[in-house]
Amino acid sequence: xxxxxxxxxxxxxxxxxxxxxxxxYVLRNELHLHGPRFGCGLLQCGAxxxxxxxxxxxxxxxxxxxxxxxPVTTLEGLxxxxxxxxxxxxxxxxxxxxxxxxxxxxxxxxxxxLKQNASPSEDEIKKAMTPWLCRCGTHFRIVAAIKAAAKxxx
Amino acid sequence: xxxxLPEGRRLSRRAFLSGTGAMIVAxxxxxxxxxxxxxxxxxxxxxxxxxxxxxxxDSWIAIRGDGTVTVFAGKVELGTGVMTTTIQLVADELDVxxxxxxxxxxxxxxxxxxxxxxxxxxxxxxxxLTGGVRQAAAExxxxxxxxxxxxLGAPVSQLTVSNGVVSVQxxxxxxxxxxxxxxxxxxxxxxxxxxxxxxxxxxxVGTSVARVDIPAKxxxxxxxxxxxxxxxxVHARVVRPPTLDSQLVSIDGWPGRKQPAGVIKVVYKDNYxxxxxxxxxxxxxxxxxxxVTWKVVPLPSFDDFYDDLQNLTPTTNRVLIDTKxxxxxxxxxxxxxxxxxxxxxxxxxxMGASASTASVEGNTATVWSSTQGVYQLRGAIATALGLPAxxxxxxxxxxxxxxxxxxxxxxxxxxxxxxxxxxxxxxVQYMRADEHGWxxxxxxxxxxxxxxLDASGKVSAWDYTAWTASRGGRPGPPxxxxxxxxxxxxxxxxxxxxxxxxxQAPNFVDGSNSGPSYIIPSQRLVTHSGxxxxxxxxxxxxxxxxxxxxxxxxxxxxxxxxxxxxxAFRLQHLTDQRLSDVITLAAKMANWQPGPAAAKVGKGRYxxxxxxxxMLYEGNNGYNAAVFEVTVDRVTGKVAxxxxxxxxxxxPALNPDGxxxxxxGCLMQTISRxxxxxxxxxxxxxxxxxxxxxxxxxxxGMPKTFDxxxxxxxxxxxxxxxxxxxTNGPAAIANAIFxxxxxxxxxxxxxxxxxxxxxxG
Ligand code: FES
Ligand code: FES
Numbered sequence: 001x002x003x004x005x006x007x008x009x010x011x012x013x014x015x016x017x018x019x020x021x022x023x024x025y026v027l028r029n030e031l032h033l034h035g036p037r038f039g040c041g042l043l044q045c046g047a048x049x050x051x052x053x054x055x056x057x058x059x060x061x062x063x064x065x066x067x068x069x070x071p072v073t074t075l076e077g078l079x080x081x082x083x084x085x086x087x088x089x090x091x092x093x094x095x096x097x098x099x100x101x102x103x104x105x106x107x108x109x110x111x112x113x114l115k116q117n118a119s120p121s122e123d124e125i126k127k128a129m130t131p132w133l134c135r136c137g138t139h140f141r142i143v144a145a146i147k148a149a150a151k152x153x154x
Numbered sequence: 155x156x157x158x159l160p161e162g163r164r165l166s167r168r169a170f171l172s173g174t175g176a177m178i179v180a181x182x183x184x185x186x187x188x189x190x191x192x193x194x195x196x197x198x199x200x201x202x203x204x205x206x207x208x209x210x211x212d213s214w215i216a217i218r219g220d221g222t223v224t225v226f227a228g229k230v231e232l233g234t235g236v237m238t239t240t241i242q243l244v245a246d247e248l249d250v251x252x253x254x255x256x257x258x259x260x261x262x263x264x265x266x267x268x269x270x271x272x273x274x275x276x277x278x279x280x281x282x283l284t285g286g287v288r289q290a291a292a293e294x295x296x297x298x299x300x301x302x303x304x305x306l307g308a309p310v311s312q313l314t315v316s317n318g319v320v321s322v323q324x325x326x327x328x329x330x331x332x333x334x335x336x337x338x339x340x341x342x343x344x345x346x347x348x349x350x351x352x353x354x355x356x357x358x359v360g361t362s363v364a365r366v367d368i369p370a371k372x373x374x375x376x377x378x379x380x381x382x383x384x385x386x387x388v389h390a391r392v393v394r395p396p397t398l399d400s401q402l403v404s405i406d407g408w409p410g411r412k413q414p415a416g417v418i419k420v421v422y423k424d425n426y427x428x429x430x431x432x433x434x435x436x437x438x439x440x441x442x443x444x445x446v447t448w449k450v451v452p453l454p455s456f457d458d459f460y461d462d463l464q465n466l467t468p469t470t471n472r473v474l475i476d477t478k479x480x481x482x483x484x485x486x487x488x489x490x491x492x493x494x495x496x497x498x499x500x501x502x503x504x505m506g507a508s509a510s511t512a513s514v515e516g517n518t519a520t521v522w523s524s525t526q527g528v529y530q531l532r533g534a535i536a537t538a539l540g541l542p543a544x545x546x547x548x549x550x551x552x553x554x555x556x557x558x559x560x561x562x563x564x565x566x567x568x569x570x571x572x573x574x575x576x577x578x579x580x581x582v583q584y585m586r587a588d589e590h591g592w593x594x595x596x597x598x599x600x601x602x603x604x605x606x607l608d609a610s611g612k613v614s615a616w617d618y619t620a621w622t623a624s625r626g627g628r629p630g631p632p633x634x635x636x637x638x639x640x641x642x643x644x645x646x647x648x649x650x651x652x653x654x655x656x657x658q659a660p661n662f663v664d665g666s667n668s669g670p671s672y673i674i675p676s677q678r679l680v681t682h683s684g685x686x687x688x689x690x691x692x693x694x695x696x697x698x699x700x701x702x703x704x705x706x707x708x709x710x711x712x713x714x715x716x717x718x719x720x721x722a723f724r725l726q727h728l729t730d731q732r733l734s735d736v737i738t739l740a741a742k743m744a745n746w747q748p749g750p751a752a753a754k755v756g757k758g759r760y761x762x763x764x765x766x767x768x769m770l771y772e773g774n775n776g777y778n779a780a781v782f783e784v785t786v787d788r789v790t791g792k793v794a795x796x797x798x799x800x801x802x803x804x805x806p807a808l809n810p811d812g813x814x815x816x817x818x819g820c821l822m823q824t825i826s827r828x829x830x831x832x833x834x835x836x837x838x839x840x841x842x843x844x845x846x847x848x849x850x851x852x853x854x855g856m857p858k859t860f861d862x863x864x865x866x867x868x869x870x871x872x873x874x875x876x877x878x879x880x881t882n883g884p885a886a887i888a889n890a891i892f893x894x895x896x897x898x899x900x901x902x903x904x905x906x907x908x909x910x911x912x913x914x915g
Contacts, residue, residue: 044844088372101505
């Protein structure tokens with residue numbers, strides 16, 4: 001158990017955790033940020049996605065020590081119900097969730113992706129999002145929401 | 155006299171969802187941890203209310219002083235939009251704004267017992283004329299109008315309501331619901347006399363109201379079961395044996411005899427083992443490190459599985475229908491067709507591994523769970539804890555989409571049992587392998603069909619035999635779940651075979667789509683179900699998807715044998731106009747070109763074909779027909795679903811966009827189940843333990859287009875929309891592959907290897 005300072009959603013937090021603790025458990029249990037979710041712990045589903053700097057990473061298998069000195073952003077840090085990020089707003093407008101368990105990963109992944117490709121084609125979106133799993137079958141709406149978000153942010 | 159509503163019944167589920175109001179559970183808000191202090195007002199002597207009496211209006215609806223309306227619903231939101239359609243219903247029935255309606259769902263101390271939230275029954279139940287929320291809301295409206303009539307001195311017939319305010323026609327006198335009864339009980343028995351509005355009268359029902367839960371889900375403000383924490387919480391992980399029937403020999407401790415940091419206790423009973431630790435990561439590492447010796451009872455052979463399934467003894471045998479002339483009719487038929495279809499074990503595979511938090515203190519327990527049946531789970535937990543059901547409070551909190559009996563009930567049983575063993579509130583989170591390997595899988599089937607065609611090319615005889623197996627099921631008994639088996643609770647014995655009471659009805663329906671939808675004079679349907687090594691339970695369209703795969707493939711095979719067009723052939727054998735209508739519409743949407751299937755099998759590498767399937771779900775719960783277009787890669791054997799057209803009739807469309815969302819989800823899942831999904835094992839255990847050993851469909855498997863049309867029938871009862879399209883997928887895809895290649899696939903999933911082998915002959 002050691003003391004670490006990590007910067008999450010623009011604030012510094014001192015946390016107590018062994019350095020090998022995956023970032024996900026620190027975010028969820030120490031900082032009570034429930035946007036990032038546990039799906040598999042195996043880098044297979046993307047439910048745990050957060051941003052480390054500009055990159056979408058899987059926090060279930062990223063040791064908290066790797067977050068030292070790099071800003072972490074979670075779903076909560078993107079926007080709120082009152083002031084959603086354009087990607088969050090597009091997901092709400094397109095009703096792009098059923099159970100919503102994958103939604104964190106979908107929004108965090110597509111937000112990072114749109115920074116690299118601001119006006120992707122539908123095929124590019126599908127290709128980029130294939131590593132993120134949705135078991136409810138919300139894919140059509142997620143693709144539509146990402147397209148709409150790209151437009152809104154253009 | 156009306157009593158004041160106790161505090162507990164005023165909690166708002168929606169405020170809870172959006173994080174803006176009373177939180178049911180949160181760090182620092184341990185209100186429910188001490189059930190007596192939170193709900194003591196409900197009962198003098200007992201821990202919980204003796205019974206949430208469904209006959210009492212107050213069990214369903216409460217009007218608060220601020221004019222908001224709280225509905226207590228026994229059917230819960232599983233991610234399908236049911237909370238929103240329930241809010242639409244109440245807002246419309248009571249003439250209040252949508253934003254004023256809150257739902258408290260699935261709580262054994264607050265909501266009426268409406269059975270399981272399952273089988274696409276929620277809207278059907280809540281929107282029925284009696285017995286659900288629609289009736290209760292109509293009763294509340296009538297009671298409120300009677301009160302207003304007294305207060306305003308005008309007959310009910312002259313009253314109108316808008317936004318929760320009652321006015322007298324042609325006068326300026328008004329009174330609001332809140333003024334009439336705010337924060338007080340109705341204290342009324344439901345009369346059964348209130349007449350709900352009709353679907354033509356509804357203004358909000360029937361429109362695409364946006365889901366109330368999505369804003370919170372898209373911003374991280376939503377609370378899932380996985381997020382429930384209470385003060386003093388500790389974390390546990392289960393340690394499973396290699397196979398369900400393996401026996402615990404010894405718990406050998408830690409490598410180097412060094413107990414890992416944070417470990418509080420290793421708990422065990424019979425073949426059940428779990429590790430409890432202060433922090434979650436500590437529990438994970440400790441559970442991984444713990445050395446346990448098991449006597450392994452191996453699983454049966456994977457390769458011989460379908461043969462074994464047909465030779466299980468004993469079995470429960472059911473004769474569903476026997477017109478007693480099938481053998482003669484088949485012997486007389488100028489043409490006969492026989493085929494055997496195989497449907498594998500598949501899993502729910504929830505995106506989020508299940509979790510539950512429980513706090514057992516002395517003789518009371520509080521359990522937060524994403525179960526589909528709080529009351530039924532309460533029974534299982536009460537048995538496992540040795541407590542009266544009354545003392546167990548089960549509170550539903552939405553989890554990951556479940557599609558049936560996923561790990562939610564099992565993990566709630568774990569949390570409760572471990573909390574009792576360790577004497578602290580416990581959160582159990584399954585790891586991916588615990589969810590994948592230990593849920594109640596969907597049932598496998600072998601279905602053998604023989605059919606006869608008469609001289610005119612019509613089906614004269616239909617002979618169906620099915621073999622299936624299961625073990626366990628929904629709670630009640632703890633041993634219906636894997637943890638209950640490991641804890642040593644007794645398993646249910648196999649049901650006795652009922653005496654054959656053969657029906658003569660040619661259009662027999664049994665709720666499981668065992669029989670074909672078609673009018674066939676001579677029929678025999680027999681099922682054999684046994685017990686096998688795998689826990690089983692309902693998985694979206696249980697038995698219906700397996701039966702429909704066989705029946706809707708076989709009708710295509712008969713059409714082909716008759717040289718007939720698959721659409722026309724179906725319509726010739728139907729008298730159910732609504733089923734004919736969805737089939738006709740789906741074919742029209744697809745611009746279906748009539749003619750026998752596989753008439754133009756190409757020579758190139760990529761072959762394209764179309765197939766159709768249609769059915770009335772469960773015999774009384776929604777019509778769907780779907781045309782699937784596939785491309786088969788002859789070289790790799792890979793099948794891609796390119797385009798889909800589907801027509802659906804579930805009575806009145808309550809929320810057309812919500813219905814479409816369900817159809818989209820069904821479509822992705824049915825492609826996944828048809829092309830990819832199969833649980834695998836070897837003698838030492840289940841090998842489908844993660845998303846690479848049990849893959850499911852992803853974005854790269856999406857069809858290019860999906861056209862969906864609803865036939866909206868406002869004069870009909872509400873039927874479910876959650877399980878219809880999924881049911882048609884396997885047969886429609888098999889039929890499309892046949893059309894493309896001339897080769898019939900009768901075993902799911904249609905993997906590249908299987909397709910390639912079939913194409914080679
Ligand atoms: S939880 Fe991290 S990838 Fe699945
Ligand atoms: S919405 Fe449920 S997993 Fe994607």
